[in-house]
Amino acid sequence: MADGELVALVGPNGAGKTTLLRMLATLHRPQTGRLTVFGHELPSRVDQVRAKIGYLGHDPLVYLDLTPWQNLRLFADLYGVDWNRSAIEDLLDRVGLLPRAYDVVRTFSRGMVQRLGVARMLLHDPQLLLLDEPYAGLDAPGATLLDAVIAEGRTAVIVTHDVNWAAHHATRMMVLRGGRVVDTLVVADATDPDAIVSRYRELVA
Amino acid sequence: MSRSLRQIRALVRKDLWLEMRTRDTVVAMGLFVVIAMVILQFGFGTRETDLTRFAGGLLWVPITFAAVLGVGRSYVAEREQRVLDGLLVAPTSRFAMLIARAISITGYLLVVELVAIPLLGVFFVRGPYWGSVGWIALAALLADVAIGVLGTLVASMAVFTRARELVMPVIFLPLLLPVVVAAAGATHAVVGGHDMTSYTRYCVFLVGFSVLFALVAFATYEAVFDD
Numbered sequence: 001m002a003d004g005e006l007v008a009l010v011g012p013n014g015a016g017k018t019t020l021l022r023m024l025a026t027l028h029r030p031q032t033g034r035l036t037v038f039g040h041e042l043p044s045r046v047d048q049v050r051a052k053i054g055y056l057g058h059d060p061l062v063y064l065d066l067t068p069w070q071n072l073r074l075f076a077d078l079y080g081v082d083w084n085r086s087a088i089e090d091l092l093d094r095v096g097l098l099p100r101a102y103d104v105v106r107t108f109s110r111g112m113v114q115r116l117g118v119a120r121m122l123l124h125d126p127q128l129l130l131l132d133e134p135y136a137g138l139d140a141p142g143a144t145l146l147d148a149v150i151a152e153g154r155t156a157v158i159v160t161h162d163v164n165w166a167a168h169h170a171t172r173m174m175v176l177r178g179g180r181v182v183d184t185l186v187v188a189d190a191t192d193p194d195a196i197v198s199r200y201r202e203l204v205a
Numbered sequence: 206m207s208r209s210l211r212q213i214r215a216l217v218r219k220d221l222w223l224e225m226r227t228r229d230t231v232v233a234m235g236l237f238v239v240i241a242m243v244i245l246q247f248g249f250g251t252r253e254t255d256l257t258r259f260a261g262g263l264l265w266v267p268i269t270f271a272a273v274l275g276v277g278r279s280y281v282a283e284r285e286q287r288v289l290d291g292l293l294v295a296p297t298s299r300f301a302m303l304i305a306r307a308i309s310i311t312g313y314l315l316v317v318e319l320v321a322i323p324l325l326g327v328f329f330v331r332g333p334y335w336g337s338v339g340w341i342a343l344a345a346l347l348a349d350v351a352i353g354v355l356g357t358l359v360a361s362m363a364v365f366t367r368a369r370e371l372v373m374p375v376i377f378l379p380l381l382l383p384v385v386v387a388a389a390g391a392t393h394a395v396v397g398g399h400d401m402t403s404y405t406r407y408c409v410f411l412v413g414f415s416v417l418f419a420l421v422a423f424a425t426y427e428a429v430f431d432d
Contacts, residue, residue, distance in 0.1 A: 061291030
């Protein structure tokens with residue numbers, strides 16, 4: 001992947017999209033083959049790779065019995081981020097949770113928890129975003145926030161079932177089926193996103 | 206401060222925050238120990254009975270089962286709130302995760318023993334007791350470290366298994382047996398008289414046990430979390 005690329009992993013259920021993303025996130029080890037991230041063939045220098053990755057899965061990966069401030073402070077320490085109260089509060093302000101910074105997350109709506117997950121993902125200013133159906137469960141402010149994060153031009157891999165979204169926003173669409181990449185559709189140069197969607201439907205039919 | 210030390214401190218503080226918020230683990234362990242000791246007292250008959258020679262067992266059997274309860278609750282927050290991936294995808298040292306959890310479990314046990322050790326004197330020992338409390342506490346600290354190290358290793362393996370509620374006691378209790386024997390022996394040595402030779406031998410064993418399983422943890426921590 002080139003810097004700034006947004007690659008969408010698409011395909012039917014069970015195609016292996018999430019498994020591939022979790023391997024990129026170093027959460028699964030590949031049984032065969034090689035996986036090179038940031039020039040390091042995993043699992044070598046895995047901590048250096050992890051420090052550059054921002055991962056948002058189906059779950060926001062935050063403690064529901066802690067406050068947003070406590071969650072972000074914990075993850076700041078785990079990522080080795082030099083934090084101070086105002087830096088964390090600025091991030092919480094960005095995701096619209098500053099007024100609830102010291103309330104227990106368990107009392108939040110699903111969309112608010114997911115926004116906290118976005119804050120956790122951005123805490124260490126990652127170079128690569130790995131997103132698994134990130135819009136699922138996001139409220140309107142959260143979706144706008146994620147749009148803005150993606151529009152910043154960070155390199156990203158996103159698993160999505162929304163082929164239309166991918167055809168309009170991704171630079172490439174990688175079509176997976178049965179654990180294999182069956183085609184890679186270059187979206188960036190395409191003048192007709194609908195043609196990309198049609199081609200995808202042919203591939204998975 | 207090194208990266209691992211910072212991570213250990215953060216993870217222990219997180220466990221403390223969670224425990225202060227939910228009061229799930231320590232309260233459950235403490236209640237269990239108190240109830241078990243009350244039942245034992247009634248089970249053995251009247252308060253006039255001097256059970257000094259059983260003091261080691263009467264203290265450590267309830268604490269052992271409370272430890273199983275506490276260790277079994279390790280990673281409950283991570284599992285139920287689905288946050289384990291968040292810890293694993295961060296550059297968190299897996300060894301730091303184990304050490305932090307062992308410190309937390311040891312801390313929980315120490316709090317429980319603040320209640321259990323005085324109860325032993327109140328319920329079961331009729332002879333001189335309170336002068337031995339310091340020695341019992343020292344043996345308890347060493348035993349708690351051993352339980353913490355072993356418990357963390359087993360709990361970390363069990364968290365990825367399906368039948369974890371079954372795996373935990375089936376694997377943990379037999380491995381814990383030497384710790385219970387040594388801790389009960391050390392307690393008996395100072396409560397039933399001042400046999401400091403035996404006491405020292407048991408304490409050395411507890412230190413050796415902790416070191417052994419810390420080495421096992423160090424050798425296997427990557428595999429436990431990443432394979």
